[in-house]
Amino acid sequence: MKILVLAVLFTTLVACSGGGNSNSDGLFSPGSNRSVQDKVQGVWERSGYGVVARITGATVELFDVTSETCLLAEISNDNDFSQLVLSDNGREFSIADSTLSFDERYYKLDALPENCAAPIGDSPSAVYDHVWHTFSDYYAFFEERHIDWQAQRDNTRGEVNDAMSESQLFEVLAALIFPIDDEHVLLRAGDTVFSPATPKGFIQALIDEFNAQSDIAEVNEYLQLQLAQWDHIVRERYLDGNVASAANDTFVWGIIDGSVGYLRIDAMILNFEDSIEDQVAEAELILDQILTDLADTQSLIIDIRLNGGGADPLSFAIARRFADSERLVVSKFTRNSEGEGPLQSMYLGPVDRPSYLKPVILITSKFSTSAAEVFTLAMRAWPQVTHIGEATNGALSDVLEKPLPNGWQIELGNEVYIDSAGASYEVSGITPYLEVPIFSLPDRQDGQDSGLNAALEML
Numbered sequence: 001m002k003i004l005v006l007a008v009l010f011t012t013l014v015a016c017s018g019g020g021n022s023n024s025d026g027l028f029s030p031g032s033n034r035s036v037q038d039k040v041q042g043v044w045e046r047s048g049y050g051v052v053a054r055i056t057g058a059t060v061e062l063f064d065v066t067s068e069t070c071l072l073a074e075i076s077n078d079n080d081f082s083q084l085v086l087s088d089n090g091r092e093f094s095i096a097d098s099t100l101s102f103d104e105r106y107y108k109l110d111a112l113p114e115n116c117a118a119p120i121g122d123s124p125s126a127v128y129d130h131v132w133h134t135f136s137d138y139y140a141f142f143e144e145r146h147i148d149w150q151a152q153r154d155n156t157r158g159e160v161n162d163a164m165s166e167s168q169l170f171e172v173l174a175a176l177i178f179p180i181d182d183e184h185v186l187l188r189a190g191d192t193v194f195s196p197a198t199p200k201g202f203i204q205a206l207i208d209e210f211n212a213q214s215d216i217a218e219v220n221e222y223l224q225l226q227l228a229q230w231d232h233i234v235r236e237r238y239l240d241g242n243v244a245s246a247a248n249d250t251f252v253w254g255i256i257d258g259s260v261g262y263l264r265i266d267a268m269i270l271n272f273e274d275s276i277e278d279q280v281a282e283a284e285l286i287l288d289q290i291l292t293d294l295a296d297t298q299s300l301i302i303d304i305r306l307n308g309g310g311a312d313p314l315s316f317a318i319a320r321r322f323a324d325s326e327r328l329v330v331s332k333f334t335r336n337s338e339g340e341g342p343l344q345s346m347y348l349g350p351v352d353r354p355s356y357l358k359p360v361i362l363i364t365s366k367f368s369t370s371a372a373e374v375f376t377l378a379m380r381a382w383p384q385v386t387h388i389g390e391a392t393n394g395a396l397s398d399v400l401e402k403p404l405p406n407g408w409q410i411e412l413g414n415e416v417y418i419d420s421a422g423a424s425y426e427v428s429g430i431t432p433y434l435e436v437p438i439f440s441l442p443d444r445q446d447g448q449d450s451g452l453n454a455a456l457e458m459l
Helices: 033-039 124-138 149-159 166-177 201-211 219-238 276-293 312-322 371-379 441-446 450-458
Strands: 028-030 042-046 051-056 059-065 070-076 085-087 092-095 104-109 186-189 192-194 244-246 251-256 260-265 299-303 327-336 344-348 360-364 385-389 399-403 409-413 415-418
Touching (some): 070 399, 201 219, 251 276, 299 450, 327 371, 360 371, 360 450, 371 385, 371 415, 385 450
Parallel strands (some): 260 299
Antiparallel strands (some): 028 085, 042 051, 059 070, 186 409, 244 251, 251 260, 327 415
């Protein structure tokens, strides 16, 4: 669940500079609000994302555009442009929500796309067509996931008519995206949500266990009980009950056998209220405490087996605490129906705060998703880190959120993340150097953790 800002960003901009972001190349410079506002009048496109902004005075109209459709998604007034970073030639501007974010770049257009002369309505047919074209134009992984998108249209478009109910339309759209087994694909209609992603790894194993028993009636209750049992094993068997935590147990840490540090990170986001920049600042203070507490250990185990993702800037803020030198840790580019977009790269280096350069074992699972996978790529760039466990989920792209004309929302992935060697891990997940069983039933019955045992044997 990585956060991609696609609503109007101009009221919350942060200037793009420093922080390890290689896109800060000196081509952009901020100015006063009035001078920048004057220079950015007109139409701008974030290519590869289907986002077009028309700026008139201090008003911003945001359009979601496909090759065939256009939706006026949002209008905002009285925007502040002072932190917008404009290129010297006036044809590009850059924004970011954190100094550890990839830049979002917009390019000047001469006019709105022709489709926007007559924005689509909210009939079932219009909604269906906008959804199909949005995925057709911007979803990046049809080939990797072996999906014939035209065939999906052929199989479902005939079921759509403008007299159908909302529930019937929802069922057709769910059937349309059903084959896309991707954690970043979603259909939302108010409180009703459909995700075509299937359980993987230890989660599927726990579901199989649930189906083989009859004592507990609800699968979620069974999952919670088993994970609580594992948590108890780690805290009492391995950490002897001496456990510290922060941010509502997002961070849990302690020491195993007097010399091995243990750090569990269960999310790459602290909350859904504060800005990402504020959350990074809070995480930095927590990391200061953790790495101070663990400074005298001889090695460290980092456990992200229960980390479902969050936001890249937190991943990068944590990962750079293990940097031995400045290195390229990850790059990304958009892929859509028109081809691939420009490469953006992230370099991270040491920071003048508590850090850790002793041996590190990173443990992942199939539940380690999105920003947790980006963290994994960054950590694998450091020479003292060894990656074990299960392969990660295989859903690295940021979430591209798109409103629909009837008030619903879809989500999809449009970005390809690659490591420093140029390898992509979408669908396959990031394979560890050593594969280790995760949360097996025999382990829980014996009060053991094969992942931690394997890590301890390696250290």
